Amino acid sequence: xxxxxxxxSLRKRMREEDIDVYYIPTNDFHGSEYVSxxxxxxxxxxxxxxxxxxxxVTLEDAGLWTDGRYFIQAEKQLQGSGITLYRMGLDGxxxxxxxxxxxxxxxxxxxxxxRMVTTTWFMAMKRRYKVKSNVDxxxxxWQERPERPNQPIWELALKYAGVSREEKLSRxxxxxxxxxxxxxxxxxxxxxAWLFNLRGNDIPCxxxxxxxxxxxxxSGVLFCEKNCANGSIQTALMKAGxxxxxxxxxxxxxxxMGQGKRxxxxxxxxxxxxxxxxxxxxxxxxxxxxxxMWKAVKNETEVKNxxxxxxxxxxxxxxxxxxxxxxxxxxxxxxxVSDKLEEFRRLDEDYLGPSFDxxxxxxxxxxxxxxxxxxxxxxxxxxxxLFLTDTGGGYLEGSTDISRTFAFGKLTQRxxxxxxxxxxxxxxxxxxxxLEGTTGYNLDVLARxxxxxxxxxxxxxxxxxxxxxxxxxxxxxxFRCAIREKEHAPLMAGLVITDEPGIYIEGSHGxxxxxxxxxxxxxxxEYGQFLYFEPITYVPIxxxxxxxxxxxx
Numbered sequence: 001x002x003x004x005x006x007x008x009s010l011r012k013r014m015r016e017e018d019i020d021v022y023y024i025p026t027n028d029f030h031g032s033e034y035v036s037x038x039x040x041x042x043x044x045x046x047x048x049x050x051x052x053x054x055x056x057v058t059l060e061d062a063g064l065w066t067d068g069r070y071f072i073q074a075e076k077q078l079q080g081s082g083i084t085l086y087r088m089g090l091d092g093x094x095x096x097x098x099x100x101x102x103x104x105x106x107x108x109x110x111x112x113x114x115r116m117v118t119t120t121w122f123m124a125m126k127r128r129y130k131v132k133s134n135v136d137x138x139x140x141x142w143q144e145r146p147e148r149p150n151q152p153i154w155e156l157a158l159k160y161a162g163v164s165r166e167e168k169l170s171r172x173x174x175x176x177x178x179x180x181x182x183x184x185x186x187x188x189x190x191x192x193a194w195l196f197n198l199r200g201n202d203i204p205c206x207x208x209x210x211x212x213x214x215x216x217x218x219s220g221v222l223f224c225e226k227n228c229a230n231g232s233i234q235t236a237l238m239k240a241g242x243x244x245x246x247x248x249x250x251x252x253x254x255x256x257m258g259q260g261k262r263x264x265x266x267x268x269x270x271x272x273x274x275x276x277x278x279x280x281x282x283x284x285x286x287x288x289x290x291x292x293m294w295k296a297v298k299n300e301t302e303v304k305n306x307x308x309x310x311x312x313x314x315x316x317x318x319x320x321x322x323x324x325x326x327x328x329x330x331x332x333x334x335x336x337v338s339d340k341l342e343e344f345r346r347l348d349e350d351y352l353g354p355s356f357d358x359x360x361x362x363x364x365x366x367x368x369x370x371x372x373x374x375x376x377x378x379x380x381x382x383x384x385x386l387f388l389t390d391t392g393g394g395y396l397e398g399s400t401d402i403s404r405t406f407a408f409g410k411l412t413q414r415x416x417x418x419x420x421x422x423x424x425x426x427x428x429x430x431x432x433x434x435l436e437g438t439t440g441y442n443l444d445v446l447a448r449x450x451x452x453x454x455x456x457x458x459x460x461x462x463x464x465x466x467x468x469x470x471x472x473x474x475x476x477x478x479f480r481c482a483i484r485e486k487e488h489a490p491l492m493a494g495l496v497i498t499d500e501p502g503i504y505i506e507g508s509h510g511x512x513x514x515x516x517x518x519x520x521x522x523x524x525x526e527y528g529q530f531l532y533f534e535p536i537t538y539v540p541i542x543x544x545x546x547x548x549x550x551x552x553x
Contacts, residue, residue, distance in 0.1 A: 003047045003081040007062055009141040010045060014059060017135055019111035021104055024055040024138060027116045030189045030210070031269040033473055034356075036203050037146035041116070041138040044145075048077045050370060054096055055083070058103050065096050068459020069369040072506060089459065104129050111135055114273035119265070122272035133272055149202040150225035153209050153233060156469065160396050161197045162301025166240050168195050168294070169220070175290050176217050182261040184287075185254070186213040187270050190471045191291040196222065196237065199469065205356045206471050207394060212250040212274075219243070223250040251277045258282075295467070296476035297494035302468045303518065305397035306496060307536055310516065312351070313393045313400040314538030316344040321406070321540065329381040329408060334360040334373040337381070337389070345393050355392035355399040355472045362387045366405070366510030369460055369502070384409035386419070386509045386545070390500075398468050402537055403500055403514030407545035415511075417454075418503040419545035422511045424450035425501035429462065429479065429533075430517060436529040437490050440479040440497070447479060447501045456503055463498040466516060493531060495519040513541060 001009065014022055024046075028039035034051055042048070046055050046064055050073055053066035063084045066074050074085050086093050094102065104110060110125060114133030125131050139145060158164060172195065176184055186192055189208035193199055200209025202225075211224040219241045222229070226246050229237070234244050245253070251274065257263065259281035266289045267275065278284060298306065320341040324332070332340075338360040345351050361371040362381055366388035373379075381387065390403040405419060429447040440463065447462040462479035466472060477489045477497060491497070500514030515537035522530040 006045050010057055010137055011059055013137045013140050019132055020108035021110050022057045023112040025116055026053055029115045029271055030187050032189055034203055034206050036149045038148045044142055045138050046083055047081055048074050072368045115271050117272050119267035119270050119272045119275040150228055151201040153198050153200045153228045156197045156199050162299040165197045169240055173217055181264045183263045184215045185265040191289055194295040195291055205354050207469055221245055223247050254278055292476050296465050296474055297492055309395040309398035310400055310536050310538055312348050317539045319344045333378050333380045334362050335378045350396040352394045355394045359390035364507050367504040367506050386415055388510045388512055392472055399466055399472055401466055401472050401498055402539055403512040405511045406542045411545055415509055416545050416547050418511050420547045420550045421450050422501050422503055422513050426499055426513045429499050430535055433530055433532045436531055439490055440477050444479045444481045458502045462501055465495050465497045491519050493519050493521045
């Protein structure tokens, strides 16, 4: 079916369920940023393939909300769909909540799949509207929906993890006792994988596995897909005080918790349907998952390994650059360059696969912030222009995320100015020295100031923290000028965070230069503990597009 036919089929189901507006987020049952094929309901209903966005369907209209990374891509992919693009953050563009306020009349019903929305969102909607959350209407019309993934789980050896699962669990149980919690429900896949020193392959590029974990103060249960955890893993977990049960049994387990218990969960992550299974006689305690910051601060073994991973990845990318400089570029394309880099990476025996889908954009495609070439969009390289690649590798020693822009032949003056400005933005942030307690929100202006002086901005965050052989985007800290909760978390020694400013000129070119930075302790004196950044990315920056006169000594 075409997109507009899917929308009409969805509206038919909405009428059958007496639903006036239906909400479709980018999500799975675990609050993941990237999701497997089974959970790509928003992509199925809209045809938009970006990693972030919300679709809202009424009985008359439909809209997609997405951020600045995807404005150009979404505009192209929504053509002919009947879906209106709402560019989030721009003047005059209603927010999702404002739109819902405008379209939902008194007594009308907002529908959603309660497993795909967070408890916080659901509670906020229930205070404003009549909500029906037990319906998966997209799943009802999706005739060839992929199967839910159930790939094998594998162990991350201690020489890579640095800290045993027993030590991590002991820290969690101590935290529960300090908070006087009887149960703690953990549903974010990266937190579960980190806590148990396990990895999986249920989400492309994210080495995690579908699972829930529920803990008492001295034990816990890991709920995962059948046959995913082999006997040796089950035995190791049992020795650590963890029982394994089938994925589907988590709801039944929660319903049998008993009465008068203090049950903790992060309501910004746990889905509304699962939270509703907690018996009413218990007290729900909303907490921030402590594992988020614990895993964000890398231990000594992880830091040592991260340096090795970046050295390996730097070698692979530098080989690709050398090859690109000495090959006939007219015979190459965006996809062939991406494939060549993958070939070089696979020469290392500890390489497991990309840490995210490679962004490989030449000329005007470089202005599409998260452009991923397809057979339909792939274009050849020519003698003149800018080529942008944002790429990462997953190694047993850690994950990488690197952006470089390369100059071919003759460039316009504007291209050189933009390239040099982005370099200034990157260096401005990388050279920061700051007191402990400083947040990414405080420092973001450093990265944007050179661009702002020219009246330019970029519509994406300047940086995000990076997981250790985990999700490339972690949720603990970040650099962004907009006020969001995670940018108020303080930067701490041991964090690995990206520095990736950019400039994007639609129809012409894009520039982005990205390094990963390790937060290090500097001087400590009467003013407090100072911190600084150490770049750990080892990939050359192209010198051919730099205007030296724009730079300081």
